[in-house]
Amino acid sequence: MWANNETGVIFPIEQIGAIVKAKGIPLHVDAVQAAGKIHLKVKDLPVDLMTISGHKFHAPKGIGALYVKRGLTFPPFMIGGHQERNRRGGTENVPGIIGMGKAAEVASSRIDSDAARIRGLRDQLESLLLRSCPGSRVNGDVQKRLPNTCNISFRYLEGESILVLLDQQGICASTGSACTAGSSDPSHVLRAMKVPPDWLQGAVRFSLGRFNTEKEIDYVNEKMPAIVQRLEGLSSLGKLASRRTEERSAGATVRARG
Helix, strand or coil: CCECCCCCEECCHHHHHHHHHHCCCCCEEECCCCCCCCCCCHHHCCCCEEEEEHHHHCCCCCCEEEEECCCCCCCCCECCCCHHHHCECCCCCHHHHHHHHHHHHHHHHCHHHHHHHHHHHHHHHHHHHHHHCCCEEECCCCCCECCCEEEEEECCCCHHHHHHHHHHCCCCCECCCHHHCCCCCCCHHHHHCCCCHHHHCCEEEEECCCCCCHHHHHHHHHHHHHHHHHHHHHCHHHHHHHHHHHHHHHHHHHHHHC
16 A cells, blocks of 8 residues: 555555565555545656556546556456457446546646645644544554544544434544445454554544535534534443543542541
């Protein structure tokens, strides 16, 4: 991955490439999450293949692209025609290709200005939520990440429950990647990052884009504290932790008096 799809963390492709190239291994990079958000200078890196998906930078859904380094050969993905230089048979999605080309042109022309504006909105959202929802934390490197991605955990809560209540307020978010939609298992990404169990189930990803506004950021912050408080009142883990805290406080008071 060039950038993780749940946390937005950007990986050191140059160093990774140097390791695998030293072993004579071709390198394929999944740049779906990164395309349109940061500069992808693939010719300057030891990358042999790279995939992107158009809908991530406002192109039509259902269209993507595979970068193939000149001279690299591989078996066709789909046999049946000479399309795509004999790599994938079947009629090309010409409208989708044109749409993605135009979207890439637009994204490229404003990538720096868009990134600066979206990063500002993302940082504002995180700052507000961390203040208004005390039992929250940001997951992942807060510096080396995409400008649009915010993965934030709410302690003792379940992400799916948060999403249901957010949806009722007209707010779109997710608990992980689209690839694992419908799964109740904690994110394998956050597990690999050693996120503590108390925070694991309550992770929510907010993804911002070119068309988001500061007013929408304020709206999310207006609605989220009440959602968190409501779910904290229903959380058995939260209640148990609260009781343990009260018991420890009471025990400390007794010892102090003794």
